[in-house]
Amino acid sequence: MLNLLDHDLLSVLQIAPDRRHLRQRVCPIRPCWSRSGAGLPGDFARALNQVDSFAGQLVTQVRQLKDKLKASFARRRSARRAAALALSARD
DSSP states (O other): OHHHHHHHHHHHTTSSOOOSOHHHHHSTTHHHHHHHTOOOOHHHHHHHHHHHHHHHHHHHHHHHHHHHHHHHHHHHHHHHHHHHHHHHHHO
């Protein structure tokens, strides 16, 4: 289970790309239950839904933070270029 979560983090950060959906691997048994029609106790089903929701929120937050970080790096890169151009123009 821990190995799958590590792989999920790596794929969300696009270090090791993976096309499968995170929540399908967090609980690999759940899709089998839903396909087989096995009844789950209400509390257990609610807990699984909460875990799925939390995992979805984490994925969204990581993607947003990744986009912000990329934008920050792009701003720094252009500021460095502008400073280098200003120095070369002075010389």
